[in-house]
Amino acid sequence: MSVPHLKIENLHVSVEGKEILKDFNLEIKGGEFHAIMGPNGTGKSTLASAIMGHPKYEITSGSVSIDGEDVLEMEVDERAQAGLFLAMQYPSEISGITNADFLRSAINAKREEGDEISLMKFIRQLDKKMELLDMDESFSHRYLNEGFSGGEKKRNEILQLLMLEPKFAILDEIDSGLDIDALKVVSKGVNEMRSENFGCLIITHYQRLLNYITPDKVHVMMQGRIVKSGGAELAARLEAEGYDWIKAELGIEDERVEANQEA
Numbered sequence: 001m002s003v004p005h006l007k008i009e010n011l012h013v014s015v016e017g018k019e020i021l022k023d024f025n026l027e028i029k030g031g032e033f034h035a036i037m038g039p040n041g042t043g044k045s046t047l048a049s050a051i052m053g054h055p056k057y058e059i060t061s062g063s064v065s066i067d068g069e070d071v072l073e074m075e076v077d078e079r080a081q082a083g084l085f086l087a088m089q090y091p092s093e094i095s096g097i098t099n100a101d102f103l104r105s106a107i108n109a110k111r112e113e114g115d116e117i118s119l120m121k122f123i124r125q126l127d128k129k130m131e132l133l134d135m136d137e138s139f140s141h142r143y144l145n146e147g148f149s150g151g152e153k154k155r156n157e158i159l160q161l162l163m164l165e166p167k168f169a170i171l172d173e174i175d176s177g178l179d180i181d182a183l184k185v186v187s188k189g190v191n192e193m194r195s196e197n198f199g200c201l202i203i204t205h206y207q208r209l210l211n212y213i214t215p216d217k218v219h220v221m222m223q224g225r226i227v228k229s230g231g232a233e234l235a236a237r238l239e240a241e242g243y244d245w246i247k248a249e250l251g252i253e254d255e256r257v258e259a260n261q262e263a
């Protein structure tokens with residue numbers, strides 16, 4: 001099997017008529033973990049939502065492909081079948097569907113008809129992954145995310161990641177609201193995925209997460225595009241010094257000032 005390849009080229013995305021992503025470019029190959037950092041409101045979550053096909057985000061030009069296949073032409077469920085996984089900043093609750101039912105249906109939706117996962121195999125895998133994530137067995141019988149604490153929801157998303165084994169995952173602020181122990185467990189889950197068959201884009205505000213999940217590349221996003229890329233040392237510098245030095249280096253005005261001027 002060849003190494004998967006996610007390519008985002010010259011992507012422009014508007015929300016409610018306002019252009020948020022402006023000529024965004026990024027390539028991730030299997031085996032690579034990339035991190036995107038950047039000030040509030042620069043379009044990081046917009047990137048994630050647009051790639052997953054959220055109807056509010058209008059792609060005005062550019063392309064996104066996995067292994068040469070145009071993702072933007074696909075329906076949302078086809079994107080998941082093509083191997084994309086999105087962990088959201090605020091996972092939603094679904095009443096009436098248990099975690100286990102949801103996972104089994106999601107796994108089977110990715111498989112050919114007649115090749116559904118057997119119940120025994122599914123349970124064996126689920127038990128193994130839940131143990132890895134220190135999750136109580138009762139979680140599999142609870143309704144999806146209903147009444148879960150913020151940390152439990154995040155842990156549950158990583159369980160989905162481990163069970164679905166996508167080619168690429170976009171993890172949007174999976175560290176927000178996690179206590180130190182949960183952060184370590186969630187990171188352990190993501191690290192478990194490391195292989196040349198899997199690439200990952202981690203959106204985060206803090207280097208803290210990247211102490212546990214070492215990125216191969218770190219990108220800084222401002223004004224809807226990547227303005228600087230480097231290794232893990234870039235995240236350390238951002239943590240220590242903030243973003244002003246990059247704005248000064250690039251001659252970028254403060255976005256809040258720009259926004260005020262527009263208003």
Ligand SMILES: Nc1ncnc2c1ncn2[C@@H]1O[C@H](COP(=O)(O)OP(=O)(O)OP(=O)(O)O)[C@@H](O)[C@H]1O
Pocket residue numbers: 015016020038039040041042043044045046047056
């Ligand atoms: N659904 C939406 N409706 C209206 N405006 C939106 C929507 N989604 C994003 N925006 C706007 O797009 C811009 C970028 O938002 P986005 O959430 O992508 O930024 P971000 O970099 O993820 O920010 P943060 O670091 O605060 O999470 C903001 O000005 C935001 O108000």
